Amino acid sequence: MRENYQALIDEVSQLLGTPATLEGRDFSLIAFGAHEGSAEGDEGEQTGPALDSVRTRTILQRRSTPAVRAFFESFGIARASGPVRIPPDPAAGVVHGRICLPVRDRGVVHGYIWLLDDGALELTDPRLAAAMAVADRTGAQLAADSRAEERTGELLHTALAEHGGVAQDEAVAELRAALGEAASGPQVLVAVAPWPDDEAPGAARGPLPAALPRLMAQCVRDGALAALVRLRTPHGLEAARTAADRLLRTPGLAGADGAAGLAVTAGLSSPRSGLAELPAAWREARAAARAAAAESLPGALAEWDAIGPYRLLTGIPRHPGHAPDPAVRELLRPTHRELARTAEVFLDCAGQAGRAAAALGIHRQTLYYRLSRVERLTGLDLDEGEDRLLLHMALKTARLS
Numbered sequence: 001m002r003e004n005y006q007a008l009i010d011e012v013s014q015l016l017g018t019p020a021t022l023e024g025r026d027f028s029l030i031a032f033g034a035h036e037g038s039a040e041g042d043e044g045e046q047t048g049p050a051l052d053s054v055r056t057r058t059i060l061q062r063r064s065t066p067a068v069r070a071f072f073e074s075f076g077i078a079r080a081s082g083p084v085r086i087p088p089d090p091a092a093g094v095v096h097g098r099i100c101l102p103v104r105d106r107g108v109v110h111g112y113i114w115l116l117d118d119g120a121l122e123l124t125d126p127r128l129a130a131a132m133a134v135a136d137r138t139g140a141q142l143a144a145d146s147r148a149e150e151r152t153g154e155l156l157h158t159a160l161a162e163h164g165g166v167a168q169d170e171a172v173a174e175l176r177a178a179l180g181e182a183a184s185g186p187q188v189l190v191a192v193a194p195w196p197d198d199e200a201p202g203a204a205r206g207p208l209p210a211a212l213p214r215l216m217a218q219c220v221r222d223g224a225l226a227a228l229v230r231l232r233t234p235h236g237l238e239a240a241r242t243a244a245d246r247l248l249r250t251p252g253l254a255g256a257d258g259a260a261g262l263a264v265t266a267g268l269s270s271p272r273s274g275l276a277e278l279p280a281a282w283r284e285a286r287a288a289a290r291a292a293a294a295e296s297l298p299g300a301l302a303e304w305d306a307i308g309p310y311r312l313l314t315g316i317p318r319h320p321g322h323a324p325d326p327a328v329r330e331l332l333r334p335t336h337r338e339l340a341r342t343a344e345v346f347l348d349c350a351g352q353a354g355r356a357a358a359a360l361g362i363h364r365q366t367l368y369y370r371l372s373r374v375e376r377l378t379g380l381d382l383d384e385g386e387d388r389l390l391l392h393m394a395l396k397t398a399r400l401s
Contacts, residue, residue: 005031008138012101012113012131016121022103022138024111025078027069068093077102078109082132083123099123101135105143113138152178153219156228159275160221160282172275179216186231187216188240189269189278191285192247193224193293214239224286228278231271237303240268244301265292265300287314294399309396318401327378328394336377340395342370347392351382 005022012020013033021032071092077084077100086098097117103110113135115121121128155178158164158171176183216228227247229240244266267288269281284304291310292302304311324332331340342360346367349355357364371382380387 005138005141008134008141009033009113012115012134015127015131015134016115018115018121021114022111023114024142025109027072027112030111072098072100072112075100077112083128085117085123099128101128101132103135103139103142105136105139108143110139110142110146148178149218152217156217156226156278157219157221159278160219160226162279164279172278175217176275182216182230184274186234186236186271186273188229188231188237188271189281189285190227190229190240190244190247191224191267191269191282191289192227192244192264193266193286193289194264195220195223195225215243221282222286224289226282226285234271234273237268237271241301244268245299248300263293263300265289265297265302267292268301268303270304283315287311290314290400294396309393310400313393313397313400316397322401324398324401325390325394327380328391328398331374331377332394332398339370339374339377340398342367343374343391344395346371346382347388347395351388 009020009022009031010033019033022030024030071089071094072086075084075086077086080100080102081104082102084100084102086094086100088094088097097119099115099117099121101113101115103112113131152175155171155175158168159175161168164171214230216230218225218227220226225247227243229243231237231239248264248266267285267290269284269288272281287310288302288304288307291297291307291314292300294310295302307314323329330336331343342356345359346353346356349359353364353367357367360367362370374380374391375382378391380391382388382391
């Protein structure tokens, strides 16, 4: 029988009379008990140690920092099979001591239960032995969930294939059975790219962020993370946007948390009901992620239903060494970047000079001068609709490159 993590952590809190938290082995928050701070009881006694900055940050951001993780791991918690006492270290932000209960299954650590420690609890206390029994049950549940997630990831990986044949049909049927009623409800695919590939086709790169309760399945495919997210309503994308935002901020991901590297973007497919159109949804989500990168969108997130011409342009096969149209080759040189931007803004504004000049922050006469230079460089006539279309599509295609 599957156990609820919140119920398990509440059981530990009740056993020991102190708030507890459950974190995964990557220190992402899974569940936490209510904390009453340092409020005084009826007789003036303290009801428990106040939150320090480390626990506050963990609860609010649902993850510890790498420095905090290294501090706690230095006490051997990943190898321990019983409670570990960790002394306070104000320099590390750990104002209060901790007791760590490793959460293991078959010798493998899957997470940690944390107790704020005021020194009153001995490690030989029988209540800690009872709490370790709860930790063992928690470890068994985390291990079972990990195996189930790995299997649904493998099924999703196969289901996303183009023209997958019988194997794809079987994967969709098994995935539908594994997801239960949620499989027939409203859902959306999220693509986060680039995402490092793993050896296992259904695996994500390490544990995903916590607090993604509507995540149904995930896998890595085509250099991107695919996350299938359940929606509350057929057109309410809030859950998918929240999931995409958290995935974009996955620690260690290239470009995440301000790290140097290739920018990571996310895309959302159109919402669908059921699993019948997963390959099409995957194409849409990846196309939207490419559009987000091309346009440098705020939040690095784009939705298929709102990416305009990129819905067509992302579907055009690209070949190695593909060169831009000869008419725009000179305009796309770095020395003409300002002219290219002027032309693109002008065309984005449907050729309305006043709007374009305002968007660019220039005088209308300056706009006309720049557009005349664009015409001389390209040989295109911006009074002709087909020439405008060619230039506009060429500039958008260059962004995708």
